[in-house]
Amino acid sequence: MGSKYRLLPHLERVFAEIGGETAVDAFSGSGVVSYLLKVQGFAVTSNDFLNFPAVIAAATVQNSSVRLDQDLIDQICGPPADDRDFIQSTFDGLYFTPEDRRFLDSAWSHIDTLKGYRRDLAISALILSAARKQPRGVFTFTDGTKYADGRRDLKLSLREHFRERALDYNATVFSNGKRSRARRGGVFEIPDNTPDLVYLDPPYAPPSDDNDYIKRYHFLEGLSVYWRDVTIMENTKTKKLEKRFTPFAYKRTIEDALLRSFEHFADAGAIVLSYSSNAIPGAARIRDLLGKVKPSVEVIAIDHKYSFGTHVAAARRDVSEYLFIGRD
Template sequence: MFLADIKTARALPKPILKWAGGKQQLSDLLLARAPKKYGKYIEPFFGGGAFFFALMPTSAVIADANPELIELYKTVATDVERVIDNLRTMPNDKDFYYQLRSVKREELSLTERAARTIYLNRTCYNGLYRVNRKGEFNVPFGHYKKPTICDEDNLRAVSERLAQVRIVCGDYKQVLRETAEAGDFVFLDPPYLPVSKYADFKRYTKEQFYEDDHRELAEEIVRLKDLGCHVLLTNSNHSLVHELFAEYKVEVFNTRRYISCDAKKRNGEDVIVSVEPTPRLFAIGQPVVMSEQMNLFPATRYMGSKQNLINRIWSVASEFKFDSVLDLFAGSSVVSYMFKTQGKQVLSNDYMTFSACLSRAVVQNNQVTLKENDIEMLTSDTGTHDNFVASTFKDLYFIDEDNLFLDQVRANIKRMKEPIKRDLAMAALVRACIKKRPRGIFTYTGFRYDDGRKDLKLTLKEQFLEAIQAINEAVFDNGKTNQAFHGDAMELRRHADLVYIDPPYYSPLSDNEYVRRYHFVEGLARDWQGVVLQDNTKTKKFKSYPTPFSTAGSAYDAFNTLFRRHRKSILIVSYSSNSLPTQEQILGLMARYKANVEVVAVDYRYSFGNQGHKVSDNHNKVQEYLFVGY
C-alpha cells in the first residue's frame, strides 16, 4: 500500500461515540445483505451510526429520538473545528470528569455541549450513556489509561460526511412516514429485546422500548415493505422477534456484549431480519417525457391543479392498456387535456361551471377557434351591457375600467350563436380574471399581494386577448370523440377503461371550498344565474355547493361509493398526505374492490398554504399520493 493510500484509509469516517449495542461487529454481515441499488438510506435509530459509516450511502436521512444525540451530530457537521478546540483542553482526569459531568448542558454553547458529550462517552465506564429520571448523566468514570478523546482526523471526516445528509430528531414512525419512499433502504436498530435495565442505554435516553413498541415496529415494517422499501432489522435472538418476523428471512449470529457485569453473559446472539419490498406488478412513478402538445395547455394558478404532477400521473397510467378515461373532478382540466394529448378518449367532468366550460373548450372541442372577427365582436362596445359587474363588484377585485370591460364582453358573449365559441370566449375571460388577480383567488378584496409580476400590470382587455391566443393554440384534434360534462361526480353515470379521481381534499387544517376561492369567475361563467349573492359579505360571494368531501366521515363514504361504482375500471386517485381519509384508509377501501392496490408518494408543495399569514410555514409542503387499483 502506498503512503497516499494509507492517508486515504485513515481519513475514512468511523463512529465518534462508543455505543452500547453498536453495529461494528455486524457491519460486514449487514453490508452483505444491503440492496445493491436503492434510492436513499434511512436510519431512524441512529445511535453511533456504525453501519452508516461502513455503508457510506450517497443520499441519506439519519435520525434519533434523543435531541442531545442529534444536536451533537448537527454541531459536528457544521462547526467541527470548535468542537475539536474544546476537546483538546479536556484531560483524562477523574476530578475533571466529575466536574464536567455535573455541569448543566443548557449553560454551555452548542460546541461545548458536543465536546462534553464526546468526552463523557469516551472516558466513562464502558462507553455507556445512562441518565437518571431527571435526565442527568450518571455513569461513573471509566479509569482508562489512554482513551481516544480527540481524534481530529476522524472528527473532520465525520463532519464532512454528516454535512451531506439530512439529520432529523424525531420518533422513528414520524421520520419514516415523512421520508420513506418506494426504493429506499431502511435500516432499523431498535432497543433490543428483552426489555431490561439496559434497554435505555442504547437510546441515549431514559425512555424505554417495550414489547408493544416492537409489535408496532413490526406493523411499520409491513407498511414499508408494501411501500416498496428494502428493510434490514437487527435485534436479539428472542422468541418475540421470531414470532413477529416469521414470514421474513431471520438469521442468527454470535456476538459479544460489552455492558454486562457478568462476564458469563457477555456472549450473545443477534439476529438480522431481511425484508424485501413487495414486488410491484408494474414499474410506476418515474418521470416521463410528455407530448409537445402538452406545452400548449393554457395553465394558470388554480387550487389543486395537477400541472406539476402530470408526468407522474402519466408514468403511472402509461403502464396500462386502455382507450378511454373518465376524469371525475376535472378542475383546471390539465389531467383531462394530458390524456387527450396521449390519444385517449376523454370524458371530463366538474361541478364548477367555469371548469366545465374550459373542458368543453380544450378537451371536448377538437377544431373550433375564435377568429379575428369573433375577437373584434367580443371586444367592441355596443353600449347594451347591464353594468352588473361594475355596480355589484365596484372596488372589490378590479378597477372601474376593467369592470366595464367585463360587462361589455359578457354582453357580447351572449350574442355569439355557436355554443362552443361562447365556451371559448368565457374560458378566456375566466382565465384573464384569474391571472389578473394577485394569487389568482377571490377570497379577499383590494389589491394586496401585488408582487409586481407582468400579469398584474396588464389591463383586463390585454389579459383577455392573451388568453384567447393561448386557448386557440391549445385546441387540437386527437381523433377521438371527447366529452365534457358539468355535474356531480357522485351522480355521473359514465364509465371508462380508466377512472381518475381527484376530489376536494378534506383536511382539518384548511377548507376545500373551491366556490369560496373562485366565486367571482364561477358567477361570471353562470352569469350569476341560479345563485344568491350574499350582500352582507365583503367579497359578495354566494353559498358554496354541497359536497360529500366536507368532512372526514362523508369523504370516506364518498370514496367507497366511487370505488364500488367504478370497480370494473382501472382506478387512479390523487390525494394528499395531510388530508383525511388517511393513506391506510383509502388503500383499505380500494382493496375491497380491486385485486391489486399500490401507492406512489411524491414530494409536493401547493401554491396555496393553509395559513396564509405564515409565509414561510403555511403547511403547504406535503406528499401527494397516487393510489392505483387494478
C-alpha cells in the same frame, strides 16, 4: 390551488402504463389532466360539479376544431353591444379597477350572442383573465394591494389579458381522432362508469374546517354564467355564492364519499386517485377503501409543493402527493 400541472409527468407515465381507449376525469378542475388524457389518445369524459371547469373542458377537451377568429376577439374587446352594468354595480370597489369591471360587462354583451364552442372558448378566456389578474388567483379577499408585487399579470388590463388568453386557448384546440365530452354534475351521476381508466382528484378533506371551492372561486363560477341562476350572499364582503355541499370537503363524510366513488367505478379497468398527505383519511385507510373494489392497489408517494398563489414569492407547503392505483 393544487397545481396538478407539476404532477403531469407522473400521471402521464401511470396512464400510459395502464393504457386503454376510454378515460374519465371525474373532478376536472382546471382541465389539465383531462387535456393530458386527450393528448395521450383517450376518449375522455371530463366532469366537475362546478360550471366553470365544465366550460373549460368543453373548450379544450370536447372541442376538436373550433377557434376564435381575430375579428371576433377584436369585437369582444371593442365597444359594448349594450348598456349592461351588472358586474360594475354588484362588485363596485371589489377585485378589479372600474375599467376592468366595465370590460367584463362589455365582453359578456358580445359573448351572450355566441353559441357552441366559440362561446365556451370566449368564457374560458375571460375566466383565465380574471384568475390571472386577481392576486393569488382566489377570491377570498378584497384588498389586492397587499399582493401587488409588480408582476406582469397584475399590470395588464383585463382587456389585454383577454386578447392573450384567447390566443392561448386557441392554441390548445386539436383532434386526437376520438370523441370526448365535458359535463357538469356529481361524480356519482357520471354515466360512463366502466371506462378503461378513471382518474379521481376530489377536494382533499382537511383535518379542520372544510375545503370549500366556491369560497375560493365564486367569482369565476359566477362569471362563467354571468351570475344567472346563482345566489349571491349579499351580506358577505366578497359577494360570494351560496355554498354547494360536497361530501368530499368534510372529514366526517370523506370516507363514505371515497368508498361510494370507488364502488361507482368498480367495473372500470383501473382507478387512479390523487390525494394529499396533509388531508383526511390517511394513506393506509384509503388503500383499504380502494381495496374493497380493486384487489390490487399500488401506492406511489410523490414529493410535492402546493402553491397558494400565482407568483414565485407565494407561500408554499411541502407535502406528499399520493397516487393510488387500483386494478383487478
